[in-house]
Amino acid sequence: MPHFPNLFSPFKIGSMAVKNRIVMPAMETHLCDKEGFVTPEVISYYRARAKGGVGYITVENTSIDPAGRINDGMLCIHEDKYVDGLKRLGEEVHGAGGKVVIQLNHAGKEALTYFTGMESVSPSPIPSPLTRTVPRELTILEIEAIVDKFAQGAERVFRAGADGVEIHMAHGYLVCQFLSPESNIRTDRYGGDTEGRARFAVEIVQSIRSKVPKDFPVICRISADEYTEKGLKLEEGKVIARLLESAGASALHVSACNSASAVYNIPCYYLEEGCFIHLASGIKSAVKVPVITVGRILRPEMAEESLRGGKADLVSMGRSLIADPYWPKKVEEGRLEDIRPCISCNRCIESIVEERLVCTVNPCIGREWELERKPMPVAKKVLVVGGGPAGLSAAAVAGEMGHKIWLWEKEPLLGGKYRYASMAPKKEYMRKFLDYLIKQAKKYATDIQCNKEATVEAIKEFAPEVVILANGAKDEFLQIPGVSNNHLMEVLDAFNEAGSLGANVAIVGGGPEGCELADYLLTQGKQVTIIEMRRVLGLGLVAHPRYHISERLKKAGAKIMINTKVLEVGRGFIVVSRRGEDKQKLDGFDSIIMSCLHRPNDALADPLKKWIKEVHVVGDAVQGRTALEAVAEGACAALKL
Ligand SMILES: Cc1cc2nc3c(=O)[nH]c(=O)nc-3n(C[C@H](O)[C@H](O)[C@H](O)COP(=O)(O)OP(=O)(O)OC[C@H]3O[C@@H](n4cnc5c(N)ncnc54)[C@H](O)[C@@H]3O)c2cc1C
Ligand SMILES: Cc1cc2nc3c(=O)[nH]c(=O)nc-3n(C[C@H](O)[C@H](O)[C@H](O)COP(=O)(O)O)c2cc1C
Ligand code: SF4
Known part of the structure; x- marks a missing residue:
């Protein structure tokens, strides 16, 4: 039976004692109601994760200010009326044997103005990489008011009976916007050098500390590297970590990226497992408070190794716990093959842009009772x-x-x-x-x-x-002159018979299946041409994998023809027409693979x-x-x- 002694050893962050080192990081679910109140679905979702044996749960980012609410799927805590629901949630998690921390957030320029009905705000008027909206620069008075709102939010978290509070300082939201040299070009005391840019974050921690008991856990989630050219890098992240520690942070939860680098933030299957562990390790070398690592840590062996090697004190496992709430219990009991594995497909993150959370492998999100x-x-x-x-x-x-x-x-x-x-x-x-x-x-x-x-x-x-x-x-070839002749192959057959396709292969249809076949054939050393009628490859794929597969295909030397209509196919040749150009005959293919319509x-x-x-x-x-x-x-x- 596998044994993970570090992963299943108890730990303490301030007054919060946890039974193991597994953390559920904050993940928006959109299971709340439109006003941001806790619903039975929210409770069902978190109760199941508590029953599943996680050390502590971080409840998804919760809004401290209506102007900083990303959209109507975000929980709220900006008024006292929200405390009762959060208290009920905490009681249910406690009843199931878990611990609960609530994450507080203000989205800054990433708040959707068409939803909030208010101007978006930020340290400097630099457009949001996601919405392109230009935010209004906050005045000093407004900054002080937001610091106070974070403190009021934390005080409500404490009153709701939660075990701790986390401040979202990562992923390109307001606090991260202040910390970042990319989005903060202020020249007053909230900008300039690292200390100036960190002042907002530091004041939030100090202000919270003045409102909650001394040992109440105040965890800061930071992006230690923003993965952009002008953004924060690890060395500056270490300085910020030390400033937060001095201000009274109880632990640091080390993530990465901002909204311009969102394709790396929640690492999909094209990115390496444990890709941010080195950042946690770097921060750990700079501070004494506990450090939490995160980022595609799917296997208990990797989690155990990061703890054993002293790279982190706790391990956050987000999507693994969406996929299987019982991941911790199953690992502890040695039932690894019973785990419903997260496949890092990122359908979950795409789903919450407009809808409630869904997961490819777990059909019962927010209605966990149905599976009992x-x-x-x-x-x-x-x-x-x-x-x-x-x-x-x-x-x-x-x-x-x-x-x-x-x-x-x-x-x-x-x-x-x-x-x-x-x-x-x-x-x-x-x-x-x-x-x-x-x-x-x-x-x-x-x-x-x-x-x-x-x-x-x-x-x-x-x-x-x-x-x-x-x-x-029912799969059917696209209806193109020449397809009825039996010299074409389907995508599935091409996967099976890659060895017999010859060196020069054309794929008609650059949808998800065509792109993945191209990727596969390129790794086998073939020359691949993809012909796609639409203006982008991989339509139908989730945005993050779509970005990465396009990059992979370009890097591997695929010949990509988008905006290109196939007019005719024959043995070894294809006649195409590119938008606005004359017909062209592409010749010399050893095999032509046709994508299918799925009827x-x-x-x-x-x-x-x-x-x-x-x-x-x-x-x-x-x-x-x-x-x-x-x-x-x-x-x-x-x-x-
Ligand atoms: C290359 C490729 C990559 C893909 N990548 C992804 C991905 O990353 N993520 C994702 O979510 N989806 C992906 N898909 C799509 C996904 O595989 C399908 O949506 C999914 O398999 C559909 O499941 P299904 O059970 O409905 O149908 P299928 O998987 O098609 O299964 C139907 C089964 O029924 C059998 N069958 C048919 N008729 C009979 C009969 N009369 N009697 C007995 N058996 C019969 C068939 O043999 C088949 O095994 C991919 C597909 C391909 C081809
Ligand atoms: C659906 C979804 C929602 C998320 N929402 C939040 C959030 O509210 N706050 C936050 O700090 N991170 C959020 N994240 C990021 C996760 O906390 C975590 O950093 C990320 O999923 C990588 O960890 P993992 O590989 O273990 O899933 C979210 C991720 C997902 C998949
Ligand atoms: S949707 Fe995909 S990435 Fe998200 S939790 Fe489920 S399996 Fe993992």
């Missing part, structure tokens, strides 16, 4: 058709509810299209998730058969009470509905999308049984 199922009084005979993510998810959830599940998959292997997702470079965590799904389905299903094609006749003969159709999309698949649904009372269609069979919808719809269909 009791066996159903009457077990139904259920046939699941298709062993991709949707079918596996349906089989596992329905099986766990006590139904009798049979799953038929026509291919020799389970996994559906998702098997190819993990073949692309840097996407090996997709395989881990697939293995998890397969393991869960096998654990709870009565029988799983591969090489078994479901036909209407076979299903009728089997006579299930319920059929869950998870048989994937709804109703081949079985319509005939079956005449015979079977309960037929559910889920995943790509409804419409070609992603694993997120497949996993969620599979689970939802099961929960309806």
Whole structure:
């Protein structure tokens, strides 16, 4: 059994004693109501993480000022009326054996003015890299008022019975804007050298200290490196860390980036695991207070190593705890293979731009009670058709509810299209998730058969009470002159037969699948041309991976033709027309790969509905999308049984 003695050793930050070194960092959920009050969903979400055994939870960034609220998905604490809800939340977390710290934030120039209805503010009138809005420069009186608002917020956190408070000084929000030489060009006492730029942060800590007991934890979250040309770098981060320590900070939570470098801040699968540990280690060398590290630390071995090596005192694991609230308990009990792994796809962060938090691998965010199922009084005979993510998810959830599940998959292997997702470079965590799904389905299903094609006749003969159709999309080539000749290959076949494609390959369609195939073929030393009709590559991908894959393809020397329409394909050649230019014949390809349209698949649904009372269609069979919808719809269909 793996043993992680450092990770599971107790620790103290001020008056807060924690049972282990695992921290849940602040992560917005948008589960609050539009006015920023705690809802039952917020409570359900955090209670589950407390039950899962995390050392302490940092509640998502909570607004200390209506003008600094990013949008209407952000919790609030700028008035006393918010204290009761936060108190209830704290009591639930405590009841589940956890500790709770609340993060306070003012978004500064990153507050969305169309939402707040107020001007955005910042130390200097430098546009927001995200919204391009030019903020108004704060006056000294206004700065002092905001310092006071942070202190009032912290005092409310204390009154709400929380175990500590964290001040968001990272990621390009207001305090970070003051600290940064990039966004603070003031010449008064709140600008200039490091000490001047840090004055706002220091005064916040001092002001909070005057309002809460001496040992009440006041944690400062900083971006030790902003990952931009003119932003903060580690050496200056160390000076700031020392100033915060002297002002009374109880611990430093060391993150990175600002809004101009957001593609690195929440590291997606293209970035290295543990990519900010060196920053925590650098800060730790400069201060005596405890230091928390964060950033794609997915495996307990890495967490343990960063503690053992003295690089940090605690380890923050954000998305791993979104994906599986029980990560700490499972690790402590040595059940590593039961962990539902975060695949670093960043659908979560994209989701909260407009909606509530969702996760590709965890379909029950904010309604965790739904997964705490009791066996159903009457077990139904259920046939699941298709062993991709949707079918596996349906089989596992329905099986766990006590139904009798049979799953038929026509291919020799389970996994559906998702098997190819993990073949692309840097996407090996997709395989881990697939293995998890397969393991869960096998654990709870009565029988799983591969090489078994479901036909209407076979299903009728089997006579299930319920059929869950998870048989994937109907794939069709784009309709272009020449495609009917059988010299073209599909993306999935190209993954399987990369060795026989020859040296010079063209991919028609630079969507997610085309881009990932290109990435894969480039690592095999092939020359790759991607032809895409739209003006950007990878449309449909989450923004962060889309940025990184475009960079990877450019760096690896792919020939990228965007705004380019394919008019005809033939053996070894493609005729294209670039916007505003004449036709062009591209010749000499050894292979041409065509992306497909993913159509709804109703081949079985319509005939079956005449015979079977309960037929559910889920995943790509409804419409070609992603694993997120497949996993969620599979689970939802099961929960309806
Ligand atoms: C290269 C590539 C990369 C991708 N990357 C990502 C990614 O990073 N993130 C993401 O979320 N999504 C990704 N996707 C998309 C994702 O794989 C699909 O959205 C997901 O697999 C859909 O799941 P599904 O279970 O609905 O369908 P599928 O995965 O298509 O599974 C359907 C299954 O049903 C079986 N089947 C069909 N008909 C029958 C029948 N009559 N009898 C028995 N079995 C049958 C099929 O053989 C198949 O195994 C990627 C896809 C590809 C191709
Ligand atoms: C959905 C989501 C919301 C986030 N919201 C916040 C936030 O409110 N405050 C904050 O300081 N960081 C926020 N972050 C950043 C995380 O706290 C953390 O630094 C980041 O996810 C990297 O850690 P991880 O790799 O362990 O997930 C958020 C991240 C995610 C994924
Ligand atoms: S959405 Fe993706 S990155 Fe976010 S927690 Fe879930 S698996 Fe991890």
